[in-house]
Amino acid sequence: xxxxxxxxxxxxxxxxxxxxxxxxxxxxxxxxxxxxxxxxxxxxxxxxxxxxxxxxxxxxxxxxxxxxxxxxxxxxxxxxxxxxxxxxxxxxxxxxxxxxxxxxxxxxxxxxxxxxxxxxxxxxxxxxxxxxxxxxxxxxxxxxxxxxxxxxxxxxxxxxxxxxxxxxxxxxxxxxxxxxxxxxxxxxxxxxxxxxxxxxxxxxxxxxxxxxxxxxxxxxxxxxxxxxxxxxxxxxxxxxxxxxxxxxxxxxxxxxxxxxxxxxxxxxxxxxxxxxxxxxxxxxxxxxxxxxxxxxxxxxxxxxxxxxxxxxxxxxxxxxxxxxxxxxxxxxxxxxxxxxxxxxxxxxxxxxxxxxxxxxxxxxxxxxxxxxxxxxxxxxxxxxxxxxxxxxxxxxxxxxxxxxxxxxxxxxxxxxxxxxxxxxxxxxxxxxxxxxxxxxxxxxxxxxxxxxxxxxxxxxxxxxxxxxxxxxxxxxxxxxxxxxxxxxxxxxxxxxxxxxxxxxxxxxxxx
Amino acid sequence: xxxxxxxxxxxxxxxxxxxxxxxxxxxxxxxxxxxxxxxxxxxxxxxxxxxxxxxxxxxxxxxxxxxxxxxxxxxxxxxxxxxxxxxxxxxxxxxxxxxxxxxxxxxxxxxxxxxxxx
Numbered sequence: 358x359x360x361x362x363x364x365x366x367x368x369x370x371x372x373x374x375x376x377x378x379x380x381x382x383x384x385x386x387x388x389x390x391x392x393x394x395x396x397x398x399x400x401x402x403x404x405x406x407x408x409x410x411x412x413x414x415x416x417x418x419x420x421x422x423x424x425x426x427x428x429x430x431x432x433x434x435x436x437x438x439x440x441x442x443x444x445x446x447x448x449x450x451x452x453x454x455x456x457x458x459x460x461x462x463x464x465x466x467x468x469x470x471x472x473x474x475x476x477x478x479x480x481x482x483x484x485x486x487x488x489x490x491x492x493x494x495x496x497x498x499x500x501x502x503x504x505x506x507x508x509x510x511x512x513x514x515x516x517x518x519x520x521x522x523x524x525x526x527x528x529x530x531x532x533x534x535x536x537x538x539x540x541x542x543x544x545x546x547x548x549x550x551x552x553x554x555x556x557x558x559x560x561x562x563x564x565x566x567x568x569x570x571x572x573x574x575x576x577x578x579x580x581x582x583x584x585x586x587x588x589x590x591x592x593x594x595x596x597x598x599x600x601x602x603x604x605x606x607x608x609x610x611x612x613x614x615x616x617x618x619x620x621x622x623x624x625x626x627x628x629x630x631x632x633x634x635x636x637x638x639x640x641x642x643x644x645x646x647x648x649x650x651x652x653x654x655x656x657x658x659x660x661x662x663x664x665x666x667x668x669x670x671x672x673x674x675x676x677x678x679x680x681x682x683x684x685x686x687x688x689x690x691x692x693x694x695x696x697x698x699x700x701x702x703x704x705x706x707x708x709x710x711x712x713x714x715x716x717x718x719x720x721x722x723x724x725x726x727x728x729x730x731x732x733x734x735x736x737x738x739x740x741x742x743x744x745x746x747x748x749x750x751x752x753x754x755x756x757x758x759x760x761x762x763x764x765x766x767x768x769x770x771x772x773x774x775x776x777x778x779x780x781x782x783x784x785x786x787x788x789x790x791x792x793x794x795x796x797x798x799x800x801x802x803x804x805x806x807x808x809x810x811x812x813x814x815x816x817x818x819x820x821x822x823x824x825x826x827x828x829x830x831x832x833x834x835x836x837x838x839x840x841x842x843x844x845x846x847x848x849x850x851x852x853x854x855x856x857x858x859x860x861x862x863x864x865x866x867x868x
Numbered sequence: 869x870x871x872x873x874x875x876x877x878x879x880x881x882x883x884x885x886x887x888x889x890x891x892x893x894x895x896x897x898x899x900x901x902x903x904x905x906x907x908x909x910x911x912x913x914x915x916x917x918x919x920x921x922x923x924x925x926x927x928x929x930x931x932x933x934x935x936x937x938x939x940x941x942x943x944x945x946x947x948x949x950x951x952x953x954x955x956x957x958x959x960x961x962x963x964x965x966x967x968x969x970x971x972x973x974x975x976x977x978x979x980x981x982x983x984x985x986x
Contacts, residue, residue: 516977541914
């Protein structure tokens with residue numbers, strides 16, 4: 358086995374090693390902790406870029422953990438989709454981490470350990486080709502997210518944390534029911550092997566298998582905050598610490614990713630009786646969620662709540678793209694996914710900066726107060742808002758334009774209306790929020806020293822995240838091409854199935 | 869045996885869901901625990917219920933499921949049990965802190981206005 362073959366598992370091992378190292382160092386040497394954490398994030402970006410470059414050949418790199426054949430043991434696999442997700446996570450993680458080094462990491466105990474473990478869980482979930490292993494990585498990232506969310510919190514945040522934890526444990530229980538049923542019926546858990554067996558499942562078993570697949574869809578959609586299951590998100594996200602909420606922007610995208618992976622691979626076009634199980638549900642539900650999230654954004658009481666509803670809206674837009682189930686729509690969706698992850702995260706960081714500058718009013722969109730220096734934050738807000746709302750020339754416009762272009766002729770009337778009207782209303786919501794925050798002032802003149810100075814590292818981190826979004830529009834050509842290739846690869850899963858099922862253990866090495 | 873186990877799983881799930889819907893943190897923890905027991909039994913039974921067959925290969929017996937119990941669901945259950953334990957512990961800590969902060973056992977942190985049982 359060539360050493361480069363082990364690259365596939367490196368995005369899991371690197372943050373794990375960093376987490377252990379940081380735990381051993383102890384919280385008193387915070388500078389060293391920060392250095393290791395940042396180095397780990399930089400390493401993850403490099404690894405993700407390398408894997409993305411390798412996956413661009415069109416092949417799927419398979420890594421058999423413990424040298425068992427794929428249908429028996431745990432397999433990891435990197436194709437273009439997994440590489441995109443890894444890269445988006447790594448690019449989001451670095452600014453979030455830098456933002457936290459502005460001071461939050463001192464107040465929340467074990468912040469860096471939990472942050473690295475969260476990255477490990479995310480990367481593992483993107484890499485794994487096994488349904489039960491996906492559950493395990495879900496739990497790894499969830500349990501670290503509980504720690505990140507609740508550490509240093511009290512009162513309302515703890516209450517929304519309790520609901521978040523209980524909700525997610527209930528969802529995990531459903532996940533296990535679905536996994537158990539699927540194993541009982543097909544006798545496999547590897548997704549490629551499942552795809553092979555689901556296509557040949559006897560008619561008598563199709564019903565229970567459909568039920569199991571439906572349960573699994575409910576679980577994934579609850580993570581991604583689709584219509585009946587999104588009520589937990591705005592409350593939780595708007596009460597999380599900024600750096601954590603920004604990192605959570607990728608967690609809803611994890612739900613979208615799992616839906617895309619499982620339902621294009623296992624229950625895709627070639628799944629016989631269960632073919633294309635999810636898509637007819639996702640299109641209307643995604644459109645309805647988008648409409649409601651837009652209304653939520655319009656009614657938001659604070660900038661963080663607004664950002665949370667925009668996250669729900671972006672996941673809903675992605676579900677519309679998935680529901681169309683064409684290579685072109687999915688490709689456009691993947692580009693939009695990266696864009697919305699970066700910009701959504703940036704909005705949370707920005708909301709925290711605004712919060713600190715506005716004295717008693719915080720980031721409220723109802724109360725008025727004096728605000729510290731506005732020019733810089735105002736500029737950042739304009740860039741973020743234009744990008745989120747999808748105005749040219751920023752990445753949101755390119756993503757939405759590509760998506761609109763991918764809508765088939767029969768569906769244009771209602772889908773174009775939903776997407777365009779929701780973009781317009783989001784723009785109105787953002788414009789009203791921006792004018793309230795930056796133009797209207799009230800209260801007495803700020804007492805000297807009441808407003809803390811802007812921290813360079815926090816502003817820098819927010820700017821970096823927004824700059825990544827701008828880069829995504831500058832290099833829209835190659836990025837969109839890569840996303841379209843990934844979409845085409847997903848809609849023709851035969852090669853992936855063959856490569857994972859055909860991966861052979863190394864001879865001469867005992868499993 | 870199948871009917872007995874299936875009904876038992878059903879009763880556990882029913883009790884778990886009922887407790888989950890009572891919106892009290894202690895009841896939720898109990899409910900989720902019951903649910904996780906039910907799920908463990910479900911996964912375990914997905915390897916088919918067999919009596920007196922070992923899950924580990926034995927010399928002299930052909931290595932097929934006719935002679936052995938399916939070992940994979942047992943491994944899955946083991947993982948699921950460990951994770952459920954950890955999650956229960958986290959939930960307990962959060963619930964205790966939340967109760968201490970809000971002086972209420974209700975998941976919304978305030979008692980419902982009618983004062984009755986939710």
